[in-house]
Amino acid sequence: MRKFFLTAALSLGVVTAAPAMASEGGHIKRLDWPQDGIFGTYDRASLQRGLQVYQQVCASCHGLKRVAFRTLTDLGFTMDQVKKIAAEYEFEDGPDEEGEMFTRPGAPYDYFPSPFPNEKAAAAANGGAVPPDLSLIVKARRGREDYVYSILTGYEEAPDGFTVPEGGHYNSAFPGNVIAMPPPLSEDAVEYADGTPATVEQMAKDVVNFLSWAAEPKMEERKRIGLRVVIFLVILIGLLYGIYRRVWARVDH
Ligand code: HEC
Incomplete structure (x- = not known):
């Protein structure tokens, strides 16, 4: 009987502690996403801009290993355009007739290459934190698009009395408010092919739309x-x- 009360008290403690833990999570902004709701569809122009942001900004640290180039036709590209995009990357292949490995340009059947050969190298290059592969990140995080958008736009001055440890950055959306990722986006970090002004919010929206498509094509x-x-x-x-x-x-x- 005593054991019963003890377990009951303990689980009550866990239940009441839960909201306190939740409030330790960061501040999440709520936005309307074109793919929301039962009639929601992806915004093709935004997906294409988001691909550009991923390629020019995020890809130096984050892989996208579950996305094959051929699926980029979903974004409204022709197969010829997809071939050009794939050919911008190099892949190791082989062995050839002489038993040697060789590099060749990417083809539509290849997948986005990861920037680091393994997790140890990734951690070493990023002060011990491993940048996660972004293929499924939108579905893997509670808050989905809103969460990733809030991380990208959540870099702020730390409040008074908050000490940010070395190698960390204050981020209002990240649980615990200290993230190892340096602020990836800054005004005009990319120049959009379609002339859309590249504000931080715009780039964040576009890359989140793109990652949302990547997670659920x-x-x-x-x-x-x-x-x-x-x-x-x-x-x-x-x-x-x-x-x-x-x-x-x-x-x-
Ligand atoms: C200089 C390297 C670097 C660049 C560039 C970079 N990131 Fe990161 N990113 C990291 C690291 C390191 C982490 C791990 C952070 C941690 O665990 O504290 C991370 C974590 C993340 C996370 C996961 C947060 C979580 O909940 O775990 C997301 C989402 C993310 N990055 C998105 C992006 C996007 C989108 C871009 C491009 C706009 C980008 N990153 C560019 C290094 C980078």
């Missing part, structure tokens, strides 16, 4: 199928109701 298809299933069910219910009425029409109530 089949999202639009899933919604389309879901919608068709619902329409089918509505028609089926209508038909069944009609049949029901006919079958019982000649029966006196």
Whole structure:
């Protein structure tokens, strides 16, 4: 009996401690994303800009190993454009006839290469923190797009009395408020091909949209199928109701 009370008290403690732990998480901004909701679709122009931000800013530290170049046709690129994008990267291949490994330009069937050969090298280059692969980051974090956007736009002056440890950066969205990633975005860090002004907020939105697509490239298809299933069910219910009425029409109530 005593054991029971002890466990009950303990679990109560855990339950009441939970909100306190949650408040240690950072401040998350809420935005409307084009892919939200049952009719939401990706904004192709934003995805293309986001790819540019990923390539020119994030790719020096973060891999995207689950995304194949060929899938970039989803973003509205032609296969020829995809081939050009892939060919900007080099891959080791082989062995050839002489048993030697060789490098060749990337092809649509390749996946985005990771910037570091292994986790140890990644940690060594980043003061001990490993930059995570970004392929699934939007789905892997609570708060999804809002969370990643808030991290990218959450670099601020630390409040008075808050000491930021060496190699850390104050970030209002990151749990614990100290992140090892230096602020990756600054005004005009990229020059957009379509002329959109490259503010920090704009680049953050675009790269988050792109990473959202990377994490769930089949999202639009899933919604389309879901919608068709619902329409089918509505028609089926209508038909069944009609049949029901006919079958019982000649029966006196
Ligand atoms: C100079 C290297 C560097 C660059 C450039 C960089 N990052 Fe990071 N990033 C890191 C490191 C290191 C971490 C791990 C931080 C930690 O654990 O404290 C990280 C962590 C993250 C996280 C994970 C936060 C979490 O919840 O774990 C996200 C999301 C992220 N980066 C997105 C981006 C995006 C998007 C870009 C491009 C706009 C970018 N990063 C550019 C080094 C970098």
